Amino acid sequence: MxxxxxxxxxxxxxxxxxxxxxxxxxxxxxxxxxxxxxxxxxxxxxxxxxxxxxxxxxxxxxxSKRGLLEALFDDMARVGGLFDLPQVIGQADPEAALRDFVGVFCRFWATHRSAMPRFHAVIRLDDDLAASLAERTERRRHALGALVRRLFPRREKADADLVDVLFALTSFEFYAMLCLRGRGAKAIEALVQRLVAEAVDDYR
Missing domain, CATH: 1.10.10 (Arc Repressor Mutant, subunit A)
Incomplete structure (x- = not known):
């Protein structure tokens, strides 16, 4: 049987x-x-x-190739901590949310620091891959815009200049430039946090 x-x-x-x-x-x-x-x-x-x-x-x-790339980006986001962003952005205190948002991206760039330059160089050679990366990059700008609106609720709309500055300060390109003098991940995050805080204070 x-x-x-x-x-x-x-x-x-x-x-x-x-x-x-x-x-x-x-x-x-x-x-x-x-x-x-x-x-x-x-x-x-x-x-x-x-x-x-x-x-x-x-x-x-x-x-498809784009579907594979999207899955790869999702996996990198999971490993790098970006899946924590909904909880970070949803905090009641917008200043704490912005600090944690900056911290998440600094740690994400640190996790994938060695791979990012090569990834970007290869991706820019393919229009489909470049479009996929651009869409994901713009999500960071949109999230920053939402946080700025919460920081300054009495203003009719988020100031584009401040959003653009925060977008630049939280980019991989800016993070990579701060690596040039041998700064460690914690030192870079502290510096970016200070620059973000100064940018917000200047806007008040």
Whole structure:
């Protein structure tokens, strides 16, 4: 008499295998985007070769190159702490929310500091990838605009100059420039926090 395994167990095994495959594909996508003489161009085929799976496997999970990139960005955001932003922005005290917002992005840039320049260089060569990155970057500007409106509720709209300054101060480009003198992550975050506070105070 044959004893069948419980269906729930089989499903759990399949789910675990699918998660492992997805993680392997995302790791390969990070490696490909990071570039290097032995890395292929960023495509479903290229990522599949590095991950050791078929192109169809990558397609079935992500549907397109942009879908794969979006999933990779989401994974980087999770690892770098950006998934904490809804709770940060939702704090009752807008000044505390802005401080924590700055801290989250400083730690995110610190986590991915070595990979970001190569990622940006590769992404700018592809219009679809560049558009995806630009959309995500603009989310930071929109969030800062909402925080500025909460800081100055009596004003009819958030001042574009202040939002642009805060947007620049919390960018990776600015963070990378502060790394040049050998500053550590904590020192950079403290400096950015001070500059943000001064910008807000000047606006009052």
């Amino acid at each position: 044959t004893v069948k395994r419980p269906r729930a167990y089989s499903s759990a095994v399949r789910d675990a295998a699918a998660d492992e495959t997805r993680a392997r594909i995302l790791a390969a996508a990070r490696d490909v985007l990071a570039g290097g003489p032995e890395q292929p161009a960023f495509s479903l085929d290229g990522v599949a070769r590095v991950a050791g799976v078929t192109r169809l496997t990558v397609y079935n999970r992500f549907a």
